[in-house]
Amino acid sequence: MSDYLSSEQNVAVAAVRRACKLTTSVFNNLVKGETLVKGDKSPVTVADFSAQAVINTILLRAFPHDPIIGEEDASDLRTNELLRTRVVDLANEALSEKPNVEAGEEPSWGIGQKWGADDLLAAIDKGNYEGGRSGRMWTLDPIDGTKGFLRGGQYAVCLALLVDARVELGVIGCPNLPLDPSSPDGARGALFVAVRGHGTHQLPLFPTLSADHTHIPLRMPTLALSQLRFLESVEKAHAALDTNARIAEVLGVTEAPARMDSQAKYAALARGDGNGGVYLRLPTGVGYREKIWDHAPGSLLIEEAGGIVSDSRGQSLDFGLGRTLGENFGVVAAGKAVHAQILEAIKGLGGAPGI
Numbered sequence: 001m002s003d004y005l006s007s008e009q010n011v012a013v014a015a016v017r018r019a020c021k022l023t024t025s026v027f028n029n030l031v032k033g034e035t036l037v038k039g040d041k042s043p044v045t046v047a048d049f050s051a052q053a054v055i056n057t058i059l060l061r062a063f064p065h066d067p068i069i070g071e072e073d074a075s076d077l078r079t080n081e082l083l084r085t086r087v088v089d090l091a092n093e094a095l096s097e098k099p100n101v102e103a104g105e106e107p108s109w110g111i112g113q114k115w116g117a118d119d120l121l122a123a124i125d126k127g128n129y130e131g132g133r134s135g136r137m138w139t140l141d142p143i144d145g146t147k148g149f150l151r152g153g154q155y156a157v158c159l160a161l162l163v164d165a166r167v168e169l170g171v172i173g174c175p176n177l178p179l180d181p182s183s184p185d186g187a188r189g190a191l192f193v194a195v196r197g198h199g200t201h202q203l204p205l206f207p208t209l210s211a212d213h214t215h216i217p218l219r220m221p222t223l224a225l226s227q228l229r230f231l232e233s234v235e236k237a238h239a240a241l242d243t244n245a246r247i248a249e250v251l252g253v254t255e256a257p258a259r260m261d262s263q264a265k266y267a268a269l270a271r272g273d274g275n276g277g278v279y280l281r282l283p284t285g286v287g288y289r290e291k292i293w294d295h296a297p298g299s300l301l302i303e304e305a306g307g308i309v310s311d312s313r314g315q316s317l318d319f320g321l322g323r324t325l326g327e328n329f330g331v332v333a334a335g336k337a338v339h340a341q342i343l344e345a346i347k348g349l350g351g352a353p354g355i
């Protein structure tokens, strides 16, 4: 582990690990009535709320002065007692486990104890910061890819530290991603840590041996255009998948795309899974504003593994505009050798849906 932001790394890794243990156990026991549909028609579950309660509780105690931009808020829990009780119980189960001192956990982070409902709901609502260009702030997606989570597919618990609108630390837990991409049916659960200037590393999400704390450095493979395989969304409403197919044709990419939900795509790309080579997320043309918590940690994973991330027009992602990425539309993440050519191919299709 690098010395730069070492205590932030420790806290973020511990918080994401505890949240992932929680989401994994909720998936195995999720019952009817524990999923709501939000105003924007997207789903949210007791696991999203309780993971945000756990991570925010830890961040608030470890770094009391840092604001948090989190996806969820507690308003639905204030009016739904059944849901509130379940979220409080789940969060307390995760928080009350005694600190693993060997792994660097500290009791002062609010762990090893239970919290009251008011404290936990307030912790969830601490994610309401509006963001901006200056200062330190965290951004959290407690479950990225809730639809993937509900399907038993890929999802990710995603946390990033921004300093003056630049991502300095990104931590992503992927409970359903194979730890070793060469054994897709082997152990699942991978954790990714990227630190600005210090690379991207992978470690097991659920360590059992002390050797499991070894950080493995990740480097994106250098691939030619013809070797690429697109990584893209499962959900048609999230990205213009038909346009991706046209771009694949233009570039001479013949492999069928790999589809997965969430920022697990960035993790798989940073690791070079299945010759990914490019994550293409073209806007669908409905004016959807991308959220900063959906791209902050993932983009640093790519940059620190040697790749480039831009929006679909080649602009850098701007994390200093508040909760959304403002005028950035879509994402193109790829290796240095091919990124510019992919942007050219997108430009060449000007007028296609989403461009």
Ligand SMILES: Nc1ncnc2c1ncn2[C@@H]1O[C@H](COP(=O)(O)O)[C@@H](O)[C@H]1OP(=O)(O)O
Pocket (backbone or CB within 6 Å): 042, 043, 071, 144, 145, 146, 233, 234, 235, 237, 238, 239, 260, 261, 262, 263, 284, 288, 294
């Ligand atoms: N219309 C949309 N266009 C692009 N992204 C969307 C849209 N609606 C929701 N999302 C977000 O896409 C992310 C997952 O995308 P994918 O898994 O396809 O990469 C989620 O964070 C989801 O937000 P939310 O968390 O609010 O549901």
Ligand SMILES: [Mg+2]
Pocket (backbone or CB within 6 Å): 141, 143, 144, 145, 293, 294
């Ligand atoms: Mg998300």
Ligand SMILES: [Mg+2]
Pocket (backbone or CB within 6 Å): 048, 071, 141, 142, 143, 144, 145, 146
């Ligand atoms: Mg989410």
Ligand SMILES: [Mg+2]
Pocket (backbone or CB within 6 Å): 042, 043, 044, 071, 146
């Ligand atoms: Mg959501």
